[in-house]
Amino acid sequence: MLLKVHHTTRYSYDAPVRTLVQSHRMMPSVFEGQKVLNWEVSVTSGQKGGGFRDGAGDWIQAWTVIGPVSEVEVVVQGLVETVDLAGVLRGHRETVCPDVYLRETHLTYADDKVQALAAGVDHGSGPLSLAHALSHRVAEAITYRPGATDAATSASEAVERGEGVCQDHAHVLIALAKALGMPARYVSGYLLADSDGVAHEAAHAWAEVYVKDLGWVGFDPANECCPDDRYIRVGSGFDAQDAAPIRGIARGPGEESLVVTVKVEESAQTQAQSQQ
Amino acid sequence: MTTYFNEMFLGNKVREPYRGLKDWMATMPAELRQMKQAEAEDLFRRIGITFAVYGEGGDPDRLIPFDMFPRVFSAQEWFKLERGIKQRARALNAFLVDVYGRGEIVRAGRIPAHLVYQNEAYEKAVVGFVPPKGVYSHIVGIDLVRTGPDEFFVLEDNCRTPSGVSYMLENREIMMRMFPDLFRENRIEPVDSYPELLRHTLASVAPSKCNGDPTIAILTPGHFNSAYYEHSFLADLMGVELVEGQDLFVEGEFVYMRTTEGPKRLDVIYRRIDDAFIDPLCFRPDSMLGVPGLMDVYRSGGVSICSAPGAGVADDKAVYTFVPEMIRFYLGEEPILNNVPTWQCGKADDCKYVLDHLNELVVKEVHGSGGYGMLVGPKATKEMVETFRAKITSHPENYIAQPTLALSTTPTFVEEGVAPRHVDLRPYCLVGERIELVPGGLTRVALTEGSLVVNSSQGGGVKDTWVLAE
Numbered sequence: 001m002l003l004k005v006h007h008t009t010r011y012s013y014d015a016p017v018r019t020l021v022q023s024h025r026m027m028p029s030v031f032e033g034q035k036v037l038n039w040e041v042s043v044t045s046g047q048k049g050g051g052f053r054d055g056a057g058d059w060i061q062a063w064t065v066i067g068p069v070s071e072v073e074v075v076v077q078g079l080v081e082t083v084d085l086a087g088v089l090r091g092h093r094e095t096v097c098p099d100v101y102l103r104e105t106h107l108t109y110a111d112d113k114v115q116a117l118a119a120g121v122d123h124g125s126g127p128l129s130l131a132h133a134l135s136h137r138v139a140e141a142i143t144y145r146p147g148a149t150d151a152a153t154s155a156s157e158a159v160e161r162g163e164g165v166c167q168d169h170a171h172v173l174i175a176l177a178k179a180l181g182m183p184a185r186y187v188s189g190y191l192l193a194d195s196d197g198v199a200h201e202a203a204h205a206w207a208e209v210y211v212k213d214l215g216w217v218g219f220d221p222a223n224e225c226c227p228d229d230r231y232i233r234v235g236s237g238f239d240a241q242d243a244a245p246i247r248g249i250a251r252g253p254g255e256e257s258l259v260v261t262v263k264v265e266e267s268a269q270t271q272a273q274s275q276q
Numbered sequence: 277m278t279t280y281f282n283e284m285f286l287g288n289k290v291r292e293p294y295r296g297l298k299d300w301m302a303t304m305p306a307e308l309r310q311m312k313q314a315e316a317e318d319l320f321r322r323i324g325i326t327f328a329v330y331g332e333g334g335d336p337d338r339l340i341p342f343d344m345f346p347r348v349f350s351a352q353e354w355f356k357l358e359r360g361i362k363q364r365a366r367a368l369n370a371f372l373v374d375v376y377g378r379g380e381i382v383r384a385g386r387i388p389a390h391l392v393y394q395n396e397a398y399e400k401a402v403v404g405f406v407p408p409k410g411v412y413s414h415i416v417g418i419d420l421v422r423t424g425p426d427e428f429f430v431l432e433d434n435c436r437t438p439s440g441v442s443y444m445l446e447n448r449e450i451m452m453r454m455f456p457d458l459f460r461e462n463r464i465e466p467v468d469s470y471p472e473l474l475r476h477t478l479a480s481v482a483p484s485k486c487n488g489d490p491t492i493a494i495l496t497p498g499h500f501n502s503a504y505y506e507h508s509f510l511a512d513l514m515g516v517e518l519v520e521g522q523d524l525f526v527e528g529e530f531v532y533m534r535t536t537e538g539p540k541r542l543d544v545i546y547r548r549i550d551d552a553f554i555d556p557l558c559f560r561p562d563s564m565l566g567v568p569g570l571m572d573v574y575r576s577g578g579v580s581i582c583s584a585p586g587a588g589v590a591d592d593k594a595v596y597t598f599v600p601e602m603i604r605f606y607l608g609e610e611p612i613l614n615n616v617p618t619w620q621c622g623k624a625d626d627c628k629y630v631l632d633h634l635n636e637l638v639v640k641e642v643h644g645s646g647g648y649g650m651l652v653g654p655k656a657t658k659e660m661v662e663t664f665r666a667k668i669t670s671h672p673e674n675y676i677a678q679p680t681l682a683l684s685t686t687p688t689f690v691e692e693g694v695a696p697r698h699v700d701l702r703p704y705c706l707v708g709e710r711i712e713l714v715p716g717g718l719t720r721v722a723l724t725e726g727s728l729v730v731n732s733s734q735g736g737g738v739k740d741t742w743v744l745a746e
Contacts, residue, residue, distance in 0.1 A: 050576020
């Protein structure tokens with residue numbers, strides 16, 4: 001599938017700020033499931049800093065904006081060709097040992113309430129089916145409802161509420177998998193919304209679970225599936241905070257407000273090609 | 277009854293290294309000693325060196341007691357120590373390069389994976405990044421105790437930002453001012469080259485993007501930090517800037533320091549801030565002490581950070597047990613300095629042994645420091661032992677235990693004259709392009725009679741440490 005992404009993050013300040021420093025994790029991952037045909041990130045009056053691929057395989061790009069400035073826009077535009085690998089992250093180069101992703105974080109801590117979701121789950125048929133079963137349990141336990149939670153909501157709080165968004169689904173699945181000894185991590189990316197199905201956020205997030213002998217496999221409890229060719233994988237981390245596409249700090253007195261728009265479409269080029 | 281090795285006296289005989297101090301001690305009348313002691317305290321106060329050693333907290337304005345009786349090593353004794361310390365510093369750095377790279381030592385089954393990869397000090401953010409010259413820990417502070425003429429044990433390693441070196445320098449300075457004759461009569465190796473060696477070490481790990489003479493600065497959390505005095509002292513002696521996070525900013529590919537002549541690009545940062553606070557864009561987002569964007573500059577080769585973020589995984593008390601393995605694995609050598617035998621309460625067998633022998637052992641928290649959260653079995657009350665029994669039972673993995681070591685003593689000035697008191701030693705090994713160790717270190721002394729705890733928070737003091745020239 002050929003997916004076209006247009007993603008804008010607009011920062012406005014009620015008083016001009018002196019400087020803005022950002023660390024981006026916004027380049028599509030390099031693996032067999034996707035190929036970047038074209039990808040561009042721009043920052044209004046931004047100066048590009050150092051860029052490098054980290055141990056998890058993510059491209060990190062630093063940016064600075066020297067003010068005074070009261071509005072900064074981060075624009076991501078690109079075209080990615082994807083194939084369906086049934087969630088398996090094949091051919092992804094990374095050096096972080098999967099065991100690192102067994103570590104607890106506040107957002108993915110599995111307390112008794114979270115662990116109760118795994119009660120009676122079938123361990124017998126191997127880790128892959130176990131991960132599928134956990135993903136299903138998470139989907140059942142947390143009803144999709146935008147606005148029910150916020151960026152700081154932990155897995156435990158989300159389970160208690162029984163509702164949330166993709167971030168909460170991912171956090172709870174990560175917590176459960178780790179509690180059962182399987183390394184798990186948070187993945188951010190894009191999703192082509194179904195034309196007929198439930199429309200979830202186009203800037204999407206899901207979880208990856210490390211399955212022995214298979215490697216990292218994506219699970220998206222929010223849509224009860226494994227990532228396929230409608231998904232673009234971008235960055236990963238222990239949790240939403242660690243995997244955030246943009247981490248930034250502005251220096252100056254201005255209060256920040258944020259407007260994000262994301263559009264993911266199937267490119268017309270595909271249709272043209274498929275008609276040939 | 278335990279007998280302790282007295283570093284000066286073997287029965288009635290004075291051991292060779294202390295011969296030069298025999299008459300000095302004998303001919304010092306009580307009044308002179310008191311006068312000198314008062315003079316020393318006055319000097320310390322005037323200099324303003326009043327911080328707690330090793331970040332133990334406590335009253336930052338309290339003076340740490342200085343004992344004028346020096347602690348002495350012969351050239352031969354030091355030769356062995358020096359080789360052992362440098363060997364350990366090399367192995368610890370090799371371990372860090374390895375565990376942030378391919379992790380061969382884990383693959384080879386020589387150290388359990390979870391101790392490394394699930395360690396809180398292991399930083400995922402620097403996996404795959406090799407710091408300049410492959411050095412993570414540029415200043416390795418190794419805590420040693422002695423139990424006999426040839427028996428030395430390593431208590432712990434400090435690979436992040438070991439403090440206390442300013443005491444090593446000041447203790448010497450003050451002794452030389454007060455007792456110049458001693459330094460004429462004895463051939464004592466100087467330690468005053470330390471700041472220059474430190475500066476040289478830092479400069480030698482400048483990043484490849486640095487051209488010309490590297491600009492170095494010390495990054496401090498600020499004046500409220502208990503070791504602030506040391507930060508400013510070292511900056512002064514090295515002739516480099518002392519900066520706080522707010523004095524630095526990132527622009528493009530580099531980090532700059534605000535100066536009166538405009539921004540100046542920094543090449544090497546000797547940070548005295550913990551990893552978690554270095555950069556809110558990479559670690560704790562609420563940190564106000566660090567520099568936003570610094571880790572991106574670091575990881576793209578625009579600046580060096582000493583010690584390298586992530587170095588702490590090598591000095592964890594649970595990882596400590598495996599340092600002899602590291603020496604064999606990376607260097608193919610046998611350890612010159614021994615570890616203290618350690619029981620990991622996280623292992624069932626070890627835990628059982630520890631609980632059965634609490635009265636004999638020293639129990640420590642894996643992540644504790646400064647002598648807090650520690651049980652010295654033979655000296656503890658019944659209640660204390662039972663409190664620890666409960667703690668260990670509920671969280672065994674948080675505790676390790678070691679035998680109570682018969683720490684050596686050296687003569688120390690006390691109320692009644694001179695008496696033996698227990699001591700330890702922290703030398704400071706510098707690792708850059710080369711490995712350097714100044715002949716000396718910081719000797720801490722337990723001033724309370726019979727006490728084995730040398731921490732300043734528990735009544736410890738400091739001494740000048742001599743290494744005699746051959």
